[in-house]
Amino acid sequence: MAIRSLKNGTFSRSLLVGNAYYLPPNFESIATVLVGSGGSATISFSSIPSTYDHLQLRITAQTDRGTYGSDYNNVTFNSDTANNYARHYLGGDGSTPLTGGAGNLSYVAGGVCGTTTGGTFGHSIIDILDYANTNKFKTVRVASGNDLNGTVGGYGGEVYLLSSLWRSTTAISSITINRNSGSVYSQNSIFALYGIRG
Amino acid sequence: MAITYESIATTTMTTASPAVTFSSIPQTFTDLILVVSIRANSTPTSFGTGIRFNSDTGSNYSRTVLYGSGSSAVSFRDTNQTRFFVSSGPTAASTFNLIRINIGNYSSASIYKSFLARNDDTSDVTSITPGLWRSNSAITSITITPYDDNSTGFATGSSFTLYGIKAA
Numbered sequence: 598m599a600i601r602s603l604k605n606g607t608f609s610r611s612l613l614v615g616n617a618y619y620l621p622p623n624f625e626s627i628a629t630v631l632v633g634s635g636g637s638a639t640i641s642f643s644s645i646p647s648t649y650d651h652l653q654l655r656i657t658a659q660t661d662r663g664t665y666g667s668d669y670n671n672v673t674f675n676s677d678t679a680n681n682y683a684r685h686y687l688g689g690d691g692s693t694p695l696t697g698g699a700g701n702l703s704y705v706a707g708g709v710c711g712t713t714t715g716g717t718f719g720h721s722i723i724d725i726l727d728y729a730n731t732n733k734f735k736t737v738r739v740a741s742g743n744d745l746n747g748t749v750g751g752y753g754g755e756v757y758l759l760s761s762l763w764r765s766t767t768a769i770s771s772i773t774i775n776r777n778s779g780s781v782y783s784q785n786s787i788f789a790l791y792g793i794r795g
Numbered sequence: 796m797a798i799t800y801e802s803i804a805t806t807t808m809t810t811a812s813p814a815v816t817f818s819s820i821p822q823t824f825t826d827l828i829l830v831v832s833i834r835a836n837s838t839p840t841s842f843g844t845g846i847r848f849n850s851d852t853g854s855n856y857s858r859t860v861l862y863g864s865g866s867s868a869v870s871f872r873d874t875n876q877t878r879f880f881v882s883s884g885p886t887a888a889s890t891f892n893l894i895r896i897n898i899g900n901y902s903s904a905s906i907y908k909s910f911l912a913r914n915d916d917t918s919d920v921t922s923i924t925p926g927l928w929r930s931n932s933a934i935t936s937i938t939i940t941p942y943d944d945n946s947t948g949f950a951t952g953s954s955f956t957l958y959g960i961k962a963a
Contacts, residue, residue: 624800629825629962655960657899657909689861691871696868711909717927720899720909733959742911742925746857747874754859754872757927785905789962790824792797 609759616647623794625649626688630788636661637704640774640788641706647729648767649792650702654723654772658786660779666715666749669777672723672770684761691753705761707727708741714750719743728769735769737761798961803906805956811836813948815955818936821902824959827898831939832891832954833883838948841940845878846926848908850936852877855929862914862922879926880942883916892916893955896926901934908934910946 628755630640639764645652660668673682684706685698707761708721727733739761744754763769801824804817820827835842847856854875860882861870873880883892898910910930915921929933937957941949 618812624960626799626961626963655897655899655907657826659906678912685863687867687868689857689859691870691872694861694868694870716907717908718900720799720897720911720925722897722911740913740923742859742923743909744857744859744872744927746927746929747872754925754927756859756861756870756923758861760925762909785900785903787825787962789899789960791960 625792626735627790632782632786634698638781642790643771650795652725652728653791655789657718657719659718660776662712662779664684666745667709668779671704671775672707673704673773686759688757692766708739709743709755710744713746734765797819803959807954810918811948815938817957822902826960826961827901828958829896831894834891836950842885844881847878847938858926860924862920875954910922936942
């Protein structure tokens with residue numbers, strides 16, 4: 598394991614006395630899923646360590662949804678599919694600003710992704726704050742967009758800022774991402790989960 | 796534990812400059828994050844920032860914009876552009892716009908490139924803009940140029956940093 602010096606940023610090969618100090622990284626890759634040929638209906642991260650302060654899920658994805666240029670990521674925690682989620686959003690579709698909210702949902706809105714029909718991959722950054730705290734309901738924020746260079750199926754690209762709530766004090770140990778309308782996520786979609794230390 | 800979030804390159808203007816280019820971008824990361832702190836070198840009536848990948852000047856860029864001006868929210872789109880454009884208003888003295896662009900799966904040679912830009916322009920608007928570069932080429936260089944009707948470039952003190960995020 599390479600280690601990095603606090604003093605001068607140089608790398609050493611071990612923690613033995615006399616070698617450089619160890620600086621723990623504060624943004625760590627936990628796991629990454631790259632969808633292969635044939636696609637994947639569901640993406641799951643399990644056995645998530647509770648040793649971080651926050652999680653960040655970075656998605657670049659496409660589904661096989663027909664007709665329309667956008668699809669959506671639906672995210673659930675710890676396999677909870679009951680109506681324990683809520684959200685508010687500010688968004689735009691290229692012609693009109695959008696805002697709305699809803700409670701008692703069965704998933705967190707995880708942003709927009711592209712479709713094979715539109716030929717694009719949407720990009721979402723999902724921050725899950727204080728995910729291991731057993732005294733708090735969990736707050737999730739999302740920045741997401743999918744541009745289409747115009748319209749597909751009568752709809753333009755979409756952009757969203759979302760705030761969501763999971764009404765549970767249980768530490769998050771698993772995350773499941775499902776496409777909203779398509780049957781699978783397309784090949785080359787990437788889902789990367791990171792842990793952030795304070 | 797390997798370092799996941801790395802600075803690839805950074806530069807700060809010591810003199811006014813018309814463009815900044817990051818070239819020979821390593822293909823070893825999953826995502827790129829470009830963080831730009833800029834202001835115009837003069838007082839133009841309009842000012843913005845153009846982003847190009849791999850020196851592509853074709854009409855292969857587009858965007859869907861959502862912004863708030865302090866009085867209203869607006870959404871619009873631009874298609875078939877010759878660069879990805881981030882709007883910025885004229886900036887007051889000592890005031891810099893902050894632009895942060897997340898670029899997903901930039902090294903793939905199989906997909907169009909999608910990215911998400913956040914612009915904090917303290918003198919004009921705050922915005923979030925997904926963009927599209929219709930090319931399957933892996934991104935190996937990024938050029939940042941000002942759109943400035945006085946054509947005087949980025950001011951001294953403007954800074955540009957490119958980060959890479961690795962996957963497990």
